[in-house]
Amino acid sequence: MGLTSVIASKKNIELIYIASSYNKQDVGIKCASDPTIDNTLRFANTRIVHDQYNLTRQEKLDKIVQYAEKSRQYPFLRVCWKEKGGKNCCHCEKCYRTIFGIIAAGGDPNQFGFTYTPRLNQKIRYELLYKLTLTDGQKPFWKDIQKRIRQNLSETESNSQYQWITKVNFDDINSNWRKIRKKIGKCKRLLLGRK
Numbered sequence: 527m528g529l530t531s532v533i534a535s536k537k538n539i540e541l542i543y544i545a546s547s548y549n550k551q552d553v554g555i556k557c558a559s560d561p562t563i564d565n566t567l568r569f570a571n572t573r574i575v576h577d578q579y580n581l582t583r584q585e586k587l588d589k590i591v592q593y594a595e596k597s598r599q600y601p602f603l604r605v606c607w608k609e610k611g612g613k614n615c616c617h618c619e620k621c622y623r624t625i626f627g628i629i630a631a632g633g634d635p636n637q638f639g640f641t642y643t644p645r646l647n648q649k650i651r652y653e654l655l656y657k658l659t660l661t662d663g664q665k666p667f668w669k670d671i672q673k674r675i676r677q678n679l680s681e682t683e684s685n686s687q688y689q690w691i692t693k694v695n696f697d698d699i700n701s702n703w704r705k706i707r708k709k710i711g712k713c714k715r716l717l718l719g720r721k
């Protein structure tokens with residue numbers, strides 16, 4: 527938001543929309559991206575609106591996919607934190623989450639700026655189950671995706687490659703022994719001063 531203040535001042539923009547991160551149902555998640563903060567910010571003659579707080583991340587993806595299918599225009603969804611060139615790396619948690627969110631909405635991730643193959647589906651499954659540690663802020667997104675895939679499974683069932691996600695216990699996702707072993711290894715390295 528700080529970056530937009532410079533452009534807003536230069537171009538005399540009076541209203542800036544900041545896309546919401548969570549929604550009002552996500553109680554107890556601590557995040558600086560919140561309407562109680564964004565909506566009260568002002569700089570010069572510019573005000574901020576924390577936009578679409580009434581929708582979950584999945585509901586937003588549903589709308590984007592619906593609009594794209596209807597208009598036959600597919601926006602490039604740049605969501606990645608890791609890829610520096612302006613694209614999506616397709617190998618980080620946020621890319622994985624968005625890929626599955628698009629699938630859950632009935633869309634094809636390849637049309638929205640991702641490279642998705644059945645092989646990547648297997649990689650995502652493996653990494654979610656055995657490698658990635660999900661934060662308390664990330665779990666609600668995955669549970670929402672899982673819920674939507676369960677709802678839509680009859681339509682997508684012909685592609686049973688998505689069935690595995692319906693069986694994941696996201697509340698307990700970090701308790702896998704391989705992840706615990708990895709954490710212990712990391713702690714040991716820290717204690718011993720090794721990287």
Ligand SMILES: [Zn+2]
Nearest residue numbers: 606615618621
């Ligand atoms: Zn990424």
